[in-house]
Amino acid sequence: MEKNIPTIRQAMEAKGYSRRDFLLFCGLATAAAGLELSGLAQVVQAFETKARPPVVWLHFQECTCCSESFIRSTHPIVADIIFDTLSLDYTETLLAAAGAQAEKCRDDTIKNNQGKYILLVEGSIPLGNEGYCMIGGKSAEQILKEAAAGAAAVIAWGSCASTGCVQAASPNPTTATPIKKIINKPVINVPGCPPIAEVMTGIVTHILLFGKMPELDSQGRPKEFYSRRVHDTCYRRPYYDAGLFVEAWDDEAARKGYCLYKMGCKGPTTYNACSVTKWNGNLSYPIQSGHGCIGCSEAGFWDNGPFYQHLGAFPGFGIESTADTIGVTAAAVTAGGIALHALTSNLRKRKLIEKNKEESVVVAPISEETDKKEVVETEKGGDEDGKSSS
Amino acid sequence: MAAEIQTIPYRRVYVWELPVRIYHWLNALSIVVLIITGYLIGNPQAIFNANEAYQQYWFGWVRFLHFTFSYIILFNFVFRIYWGFVGNRYARWDRFVPHRWSQLRDLWETIKTDIIQTKVHGRSIIGHNMLAGVSYFVLFHIFLLQTITGFALYSSMSNSFFPRLFAWAVPLFGGDAWVRQWHHLFMWFFVVFTIVHVYLVFYHDYFEGKGTTSSIIGGWKFERDDDIKNR
Numbered sequence: 001m002e003k004n005i006p007t008i009r010q011a012m013e014a015k016g017y018s019r020r021d022f023l024l025f026c027g028l029a030t031a032a033a034g035l036e037l038s039g040l041a042q043v044v045q046a047f048e049t050k051a052r053p054p055v056v057w058l059h060f061q062e063c064t065c066c067s068e069s070f071i072r073s074t075h076p077i078v079a080d081i082i083f084d085t086l087s088l089d090y091t092e093t094l095l096a097a098a099g100a101q102a103e104k105c106r107d108d109t110i111k112n113n114q115g116k117y118i119l120l121v122e123g124s125i126p127l128g129n130e131g132y133c134m135i136g137g138k139s140a141e142q143i144l145k146e147a148a149a150g151a152a153a154v155i156a157w158g159s160c161a162s163t164g165c166v167q168a169a170s171p172n173p174t175t176a177t178p179i180k181k182i183i184n185k186p187v188i189n190v191p192g193c194p195p196i197a198e199v200m201t202g203i204v205t206h207i208l209l210f211g212k213m214p215e216l217d218s219q220g221r222p223k224e225f226y227s228r229r230v231h232d233t234c235y236r237r238p239y240y241d242a243g244l245f246v247e248a249w250d251d252e253a254a255r256k257g258y259c260l261y262k263m264g265c266k267g268p269t270t271y272n273a274c275s276v277t278k279w280n281g282n283l284s285y286p287i288q289s290g291h292g293c294i295g296c297s298e299a300g301f302w303d304n305g306p307f308y309q310h311l312g313a314f315p316g317f318g319i320e321s322t323a324d325t326i327g328v329t330a331a332a333v334t335a336g337g338i339a340l341h342a343l344t345s346n347l348r349k350r351k352l353i354e355k356n357k358e359e360s361v362v363v364a365p366i367s368e369e370t371d372k373k374e375v376v377e378t379e380k381g382g383d384e385d386g387k388s389s390s
Numbered sequence: 391m392a393a394e395i396q397t398i399p400y401r402r403v404y405v406w407e408l409p410v411r412i413y414h415w416l417n418a419l420s421i422v423v424l425i426i427t428g429y430l431i432g433n434p435q436a437i438f439n440a441n442e443a444y445q446q447y448w449f450g451w452v453r454f455l456h457f458t459f460s461y462i463i464l465f466n467f468v469f470r471i472y473w474g475f476v477g478n479r480y481a482r483w484d485r486f487v488p489h490r491w492s493q494l495r496d497l498w499e500t501i502k503t504d505i506i507q508t509k510v511h512g513r514s515i516i517g518h519n520m521l522a523g524v525s526y527f528v529l530f531h532i533f534l535l536q537t538i539t540g541f542a543l544y545s546s547m548s549n550s551f552f553p554r555l556f557a558w559a560v561p562l563f564g565g566d567a568w569v570r571q572w573h574h575l576f577m578w579f580f581v582v583f584t585i586v587h588v589y590l591v592f593y594h595d596y597f598e599g600k601g602t603t604s605s606i607i608g609g610w611k612f613e614r615d616d617d618i619k620n621r
Contacts, residue, residue: 218557218558218560219561228546229546229547229566232546232547239443240449241447241449241450241453242441242442242443242445242448242449242450243438243446243450243452244438244439244443245434253439261434262433262434268566269565269566269567269569270566271546271566295567298565298567299564299565300564300565301565301567304565304567304568305567305571310433311433311571311574314571314575323571323575324432324433324574326575326578327574327575327577327578327581327582328578330578330582331578331581331585334585335585338585338586338589341589341593342589342593344507345507345593345597348507348510349507349510349597351510352510352511352597353597356597359398
């Protein structure tokens, strides 16, 4: 079987690409994987010798925006990775075959390339009822488990496959579950709704080049793209440090392009490459277009409070309740309790107060006649200048 | 008249040692600075909006203060834990951790005397009463949570190894957004605690007349001879 799989260069030449095109592709791939130019020779060598890996791309509960994003990768030649360079053996959306033929196509790829194919998964798995997402008589969970068993690498495309996204938002009626909770294999999570095309191609390129997974963080995301916050690389960050914020949509500050922090921008809590890679061919990204980040690559971002409010709502206290609502209420109740306590204490302990006052003494001013005698005399109820000495 | 004079002997008791007092005031300062700066970070005010960005860095300074005092309050507390093992009897760790039946009895006694006030005269307690001790013990745990959530948020923007020790908390809370939520909510615990704490100092000072307020400045409390003997 192995002999039948051409190398990436052979595959490209078969499609009519020249060596010049191939080298251009290698250069772009080097950049996409975040390598230095000095790594180009290794990239060329890898693509000349490595077998073109077959790819199975599965779709479950999702909207196909990940696929849409991927095919809009900046450089057509990089997008060609998936259509020409990789062997896209099965993907529901772009498949020519249908019905039993399509199923056979998938099963053959899995059977004939055990341990060699890359599994790309788009969408979450409904565990609530297997009928929710059933393809060819098999449940989503069953298809995923079968496909994942022999995969060389598993990539979860987008927030659906990584964290559940909108299907998993409260109350999660289908029990939509991210794939890492279903299969017992390391999964590369590539969250985002959708993920950035260049990030997707970068990750695929990394696997092609090195034959292994990129370095992942604690949430299974590739560190090269998800280690920094949108906020830290945002071009509006200087306005944040200067304390200049947009206070309302279309105010003067908004026209000046100040920081959108107070308009609920989720950049400070979102890990993604948007403000570096940007979108649509490095053209722009949400904040540059004047809208705050909604944090679409963060787990459970649909439930992280209103998009246009800095502080999220707290569950169980009503939709509009924030930590501040709860805190101010608690402080007000405390102040009321204190007032009540002070009042009742004075009433309840009035005898104690009387007794304390009786104990109080008044020290007479020292005069020549009295300075050798006891100078204290009692004064009931007097408490001014009372030194409680013996 | 002279026959009516009743002499009540008091003794001074050195309760709060100098390191405890320094800890207390450094802690108080840190809490106030952290609450103010923290609240501003969560809800920045448009105070210098007439200026251009190149003319100012005030929000950066607010954050700098917050981060600086987070280290101060943490290592101040680490010192306090140490002092809980080497300090005097009023500063010792077992004053905060209820682990004996007699402490639970003291706790109930304090509740009866000072909270529900079914008892007018309580037994005089030198140092913290047990209810205060338990409150501080709860406070320490909230402080621990505040430290974990705070440094977890800080970990992604710091190059230091120390905040990164807390990075594990981010996935545990379900992402930065939730860490920030909880960090903000715990802040209110400190606000409420401060209100109650200061009120109760005034309360005890007024009803007991033992110099509660000044004791955290000079270290001395004044106890009746009778109370000391009857303990």
